[in-house]
Amino acid sequence: MGWEAVYLQQVINGLSLGAMYALLALGFTLVYGILELINFAHFNVFMVSSFIGMMALEFFGLSGQSHILTGLALAGVMAFAFVATMLVAGLLGVAIERFALRPLRGIPGTVGMITTIGISYILFNLVLLTKGAGSFNFPNPMPRVAWTIAGATLDLREVLIWGVALVLMTGLHLFVNKTRIGKAMRATAQDSEAARMMGVDVDRVIVMAFFLGSALAGAAALIFGLYYNYTSFIIGYTAGLRAFTAAVLGGIGSVTGAMVGGIIIGLIEALGGQLIAVRWTDVIIFSILVLVLVFAPTGLMGRANPTKS
Amino acid sequence: MLSRRTLIVQLPAFGLAGAYAVRAFAADKTVTIGINLPFTGADAHDAQLIKEGALLAIDDANAKGGPGGYKINVMLLDDGSATAGQYDPAQAATNARKMVADDSVVAAIGPQMSGSGKAMAPILSQGNLATITPSSTNPDITNPKFAGTYMPAGKAIYFRTVTTDAFQGPNMANYMADTLKIKSVYILDDSGAYGVGIATAYEEQAKKRGINVMGHDQLDPKEADYTTILTKIKSMNPDALYYGGVGQAGVKVVKQSFDIMPKMIRAGGDGVYGAEILKGAGFPAAEGLYATIAAPDLLANPDSESFIKAFAAKYGEQPENYSITAYDAALVIIDAIENVAKSGKPVDRNSVRDAIQASQAKTLQGTVSFDQNGDITSRVVSVFQITRDPKFPDDDVLHQYKYIGVAPTTS
Numbered sequence: 001m002g003w004e005a006v007y008l009q010q011v012i013n014g015l016s017l018g019a020m021y022a023l024l025a026l027g028f029t030l031v032y033g034i035l036e037l038i039n040f041a042h043f044n045v046f047m048v049s050s051f052i053g054m055m056a057l058e059f060f061g062l063s064g065q066s067h068i069l070t071g072l073a074l075a076g077v078m079a080f081a082f083v084a085t086m087l088v089a090g091l092l093g094v095a096i097e098r099f100a101l102r103p104l105r106g107i108p109g110t111v112g113m114i115t116t117i118g119i120s121y122i123l124f125n126l127v128l129l130t131k132g133a134g135s136f137n138f139p140n141p142m143p144r145v146a147w148t149i150a151g152a153t154l155d156l157r158e159v160l161i162w163g164v165a166l167v168l169m170t171g172l173h174l175f176v177n178k179t180r181i182g183k184a185m186r187a188t189a190q191d192s193e194a195a196r197m198m199g200v201d202v203d204r205v206i207v208m209a210f211f212l213g214s215a216l217a218g219a220a221a222l223i224f225g226l227y228y229n230y231t232s233f234i235i236g237y238t239a240g241l242r243a244f245t246a247a248v249l250g251g252i253g254s255v256t257g258a259m260v261g262g263i264i265i266g267l268i269e270a271l272g273g274q275l276i277a278v279r280w281t282d283v284i285i286f287s288i289l290v291l292v293l294v295f296a297p298t299g300l301m302g303r304a305n306p307t308k309s
Numbered sequence: 310m311l312s313r314r315t316l317i318v319q320l321p322a323f324g325l326a327g328a329y330a331v332r333a334f335a336a337d338k339t340v341t342i343g344i345n346l347p348f349t350g351a352d353a354h355d356a357q358l359i360k361e362g363a364l365l366a367i368d369d370a371n372a373k374g375g376p377g378g379y380k381i382n383v384m385l386l387d388d389g390s391a392t393a394g395q396y397d398p399a400q401a402a403t404n405a406r407k408m409v410a411d412d413s414v415v416a417a418i419g420p421q422m423s424g425s426g427k428a429m430a431p432i433l434s435q436g437n438l439a440t441i442t443p444s445s446t447n448p449d450i451t452n453p454k455f456a457g458t459y460m461p462a463g464k465a466i467y468f469r470t471v472t473t474d475a476f477q478g479p480n481m482a483n484y485m486a487d488t489l490k491i492k493s494v495y496i497l498d499d500s501g502a503y504g505v506g507i508a509t510a511y512e513e514q515a516k517k518r519g520i521n522v523m524g525h526d527q528l529d530p531k532e533a534d535y536t537t538i539l540t541k542i543k544s545m546n547p548d549a550l551y552y553g554g555v556g557q558a559g560v561k562v563v564k565q566s567f568d569i570m571p572k573m574i575r576a577g578g579d580g581v582y583g584a585e586i587l588k589g590a591g592f593p594a595a596e597g598l599y600a601t602i603a604a605p606d607l608l609a610n611p612d613s614e615s616f617i618k619a620f621a622a623k624y625g626e627q628p629e630n631y632s633i634t635a636y637d638a639a640l641v642i643i644d645a646i647e648n649v650a651k652s653g654k655p656v657d658r659n660s661v662r663d664a665i666q667a668s669q670a671k672t673l674q675g676t677v678s679f680d681q682n683g684d685i686t687s688r689v690v691s692v693f694q695i696t697r698d699p700k701f702p703d704d705d706v707l708h709q710y711k712y713i714g715v716a717p718t719t720s
Contacts, residue, residue: 006544013536064591064703128391133350135560135589155568228533229564230589232351234394238531273537279500279527281537 005151010270016158016227018266019165023220024243025250025258026172027093027213033189033253034209035105041096041116043240044123045214049089049221050231051127054138056081056222062139065229069141077141082164085222086215093214094207102203120236127233135232138225161223168219169259172212176255181208189253242269245289251302260300338375340656341382342367342642343408343440345419345429347389347396351530351557355583355631356389356421358706359443361624362632363418365616366639376643377650384414388425394531395557398502401425402432409436415661416440416642418635422555423447423503426467430459433466439662441468441642443635446579446603447506448473451682465683468665470634470641470674471603472688474503477578478510478553480690480716481601486518487717489574489599491548493521497538497562499554499580500527507578508553514719515551523547530558539569549574552581560589567594579603582693583629587704598695599713605674605689606712607633613673617707629706630691637672644670690716 024046031039060077061067069077100119104111145156176182181204187195188205196202224239225231246265250257265285272284292299344363346356367381375381386404390397401420408414409432417433417440420426426445433440450459450467459467485491494515498508505527512522523545526538535558542550550573552562559581566575567590576599586595607613607630616636620628645664646656654660670677678686693710701708 003544006540009540009544010537013534013540017534065593125391128349133353133389133391133394134585135351135556137589137591153569224533228561229591229594230533230561232394233391234531235533238529238533269534270537270540274541277526278535278538279529281532282529 002151006274007271008150009152010274011267012152012154012158014267014270015263016161016266017269018263019161020220020223020227020239020262021243021246021265022259022262023165023168023216023223024239025247025262026169026255027217028244028247029250029252029255029258030209030213032247033255034185034192034206035112037101037112037116038244039116039213040113040240041119041123042213042217043236044120044127045089045092045096046217046221046224046240047231047233047236048092048123048127049085049214049218050138050225050235051131051136052088052218053081053085053222053225054136054231056084057139057141060141062141064137065140067139067141068143070143074141078160082219082222086218089218089221090211090215093210093217097207097210124233124236131233133233135230138229138231140226140229142226157227161227164219164223168216172216173255175212181205185209242285245285248289249292249299251299254299254301257299257301338378339380339382339413340415340646341384341411341413342639343384343386343404343414343417343419345386345388345401345404345408345417345425345440346421347425348387349389349391350393350395350397351560351589352395352421352555352583352585353389354585354588355556355629358584358626358629358632359421359635360385361620362443362628362635363639365620365623366636366643370643376647377656379646379650379656381643381646382413384408384411388420388422395555396420396422396425398424398428402428405429405432409433409438412657414438415646415656415658416665418443418638418642420445421631422501423450423506424501426450427459427502430467431461434460434462434464436658437462437464437466437662438658439466439468439665441470441638441665443470443638444579444603444631445469445503446471446474446477447503448475448510449502449506451684453682464662465666465679465681466662468638468641468679468683469685470637470672470677471579471631472685472690473603474507474510474578476688476718477601477603477690478507479514479719481551481576481578481599481692482511482514482518482520483719484692484716485549485551485574485576486515486520489549491520491574493523493547494549494551495523495542495545495547496525496551496553498525498527498552499530499558501530501554503580504554504558506553507580508551511551511553521547528554528558528562530554532558533561535561535565536569539565543570549576552577555580556583556585556589559586563590563598564594575599577601579631582706582710583631584704584706587695587706587709592697592703595695596697600693600695600710601716602630602691602693604630604634604691605687605715606630606691606693607673608707609712610673616673627705627707633673637670637674637677640672641665641668641670641677644668688718690718692716
């Protein structure tokens with residue numbers, strides 16, 4: 001491998017990571033944009049979703065990497081797995097909002113945020129107790145198809161990750177900007193009181209934000225499992241923290257910002273590991289978080305909102 | 310919080326009430342053996358197999374009336390935590406204090422992991438409580454050079470029924486130079502006490518043998534993605550990849566290295582010998598992986614046949630080599646208790662420690678004896694390679710790891 005090929009390969013790796021972080025970052029940003037709440041339960045909604053995705057694939061009798069599907073069967077199984085995982089993850093997010101956060105709404109301060117940390121631990125320990133602490137071999141029915149481009153390897157899985165992420169992010173963008181409920185979401189984000197006065201059902205908007213954010217975490221979790229063929233009760237923390245950094249980097253509350261931030265963090269992780277050393281990756285990423293918070297607290301795409309302090 | 314939960318389980322045969330009754334009527338006729346292993350986290354299944362090995366010996370001894378007439382109770386302690394996702398040295402230290410504080414504990418078995426051992430040894434030394442580890446191989450803990458840290462009270466308390474990474478790492482470097490004929494290697498470790506120790510010992514010997522060490526990087530075991538470093542390694546094109554570390558990072562290294570470099574020779578120590586790798590990484594990713602253990606291949610020993618049968622009958626699964634070293638550790642302690650009882654001295658942790666130090670116990674690996682630091686006098690390192698045998702379950706360590714031979718000691 002020449003150095004060009006190595007860097008191209010690291011960019012491919014970084015884009016795959018970035019697509020995952022971006023999907024996960026969108027969940028932070030959607031909820032923050034509307035409630036100004038950092039939802040730490042999102043970390044482990046992602047983790048729980050990876051187990052749901054695994055069950056969805058095992059439902060078809062798939063296990064490990066030895067069952068390979070092609071053509072329509074593959075497309076059908078994948079579509080089912082994505083829809084099922086995203087639906088269950090979305091409902092989990094809605095349940096968290098309904099039972100743990102709605103009763104606390106209107107209470108000022110950090111109560112809501114602390115509650116989400118509590119929920120995060122409950123989910124974490126629930127999976128630990130029911131599934132055990134081992135590493136799980138995540139089924140992957142995709143054939144091992146790869147293309148060589150200028151010495152770098154592009155795997156079918158990577159193409160799928162980019163494709164799914166692109167479709168979901170475009171869909172979200174259109175949803176937020178073109179539909180009625182999307183307009184209501186934007187209105188609530190700007191000023192929930194005024195939106196309520198204009199007849200926007202704020203509760204419905206909040207439920208929608210939790211559903212969409214968690215469903216995207218579900219998609220990210222399934223992608224994570226298919227990419228690494230691995231899951232464990234512990235995966236939420238590192239991925240969640242990086243996605244959160246991506247959301248802050250892009251400007252928390254901004255949908256485009258979360259996508260851009262995710263891709264940037266993914267590329268930094270891959271290229272930083274190549275140029276410096278992998279053990280410095282976290283130092284680099286979290287230094288960026290600190291620098292953004294100090295010098296550009298609104299992030300790359302965020303705007304200081306005049307109606308909020 | 311659940312992650313800090315500690316499990317103290319009396320043997321089922323001596324439920325809590327039973328234990329009190331026994332104590333009330335024959336207060337001097339029971340002793341306790343502590344067992345400290347990471348039942349929570351990435352190595353939980355292997356910890357289970359080790360525990361079962363030890364319990365088999367203890368149950369047998371109790372069924373025969375106990376050594377010297379002493380019934381043995383077991384205090385099970387979990388040094389794994391959910392926050393660490395694997396062994397947690399802080400929890401191990403707490404458990405060591407718990408054992409030292411309980412006067413009925415005369416000896417202990419464990420820990421599985423060297424990172425825990427480093428945290429426990431100073432506390433056990435102050436309490437003069439001997440522990441026998443069936444699997445932790447970091448040499449520092451028993452190295453007289455570090456006696457001030459790990460043996461502050463002066464006497465050896467950290468005994469092993471396996472040899473150390475002072476042999477495990479270097480002997481594998483010899484094997485890879487002599488038999489696999491590799492010329493260059495890239496080394497990864499998982500930042501833990503065991504992983505760093507074995508990888509560094511391997512690196513030193515590899516360099517002495519003229520192998521080109523192209524790099525040595527440390528992984529964060531909680532990180533999911535190692536494709537960055539593995540891509541970097543692929544571009545350097547070494548003959549082999551050596552991984553020093555345990556299952557949490559090991560599973561991902563095995564999986565992702567297969568995705569990126571399916572033809573690469575991959576090897577590791579006893580951290581990649583076990584059910585976790587077979588279950589977590591699975592086939593085809595695990596196929597071809599070399600692993601060592603710091604003991605002879607006890608499962609191939611014809612003497613082990615009855616052990617394997619009894620183990621499978623009792624627990625419904627196959628043992629692994631460290632089930633046997635744990636069984637042997639329990640036999641050494643049982644033998645020590647018996648010797649103390651015969652000599653008429655009080656059976657307490659001081660006398661049991663001295664008896665373990667002088668051990669000539671007959672075990673499945675032959676007569677076990679220790680040097681003055683607590684290390685076993687036998688220094689055999691065995692090499693295995695994962696070769697799938699579809700006739701057996703994929704996570705059956707006994708049948709999926711194929712014994713290849715003994716790794717040559719540096720002469």
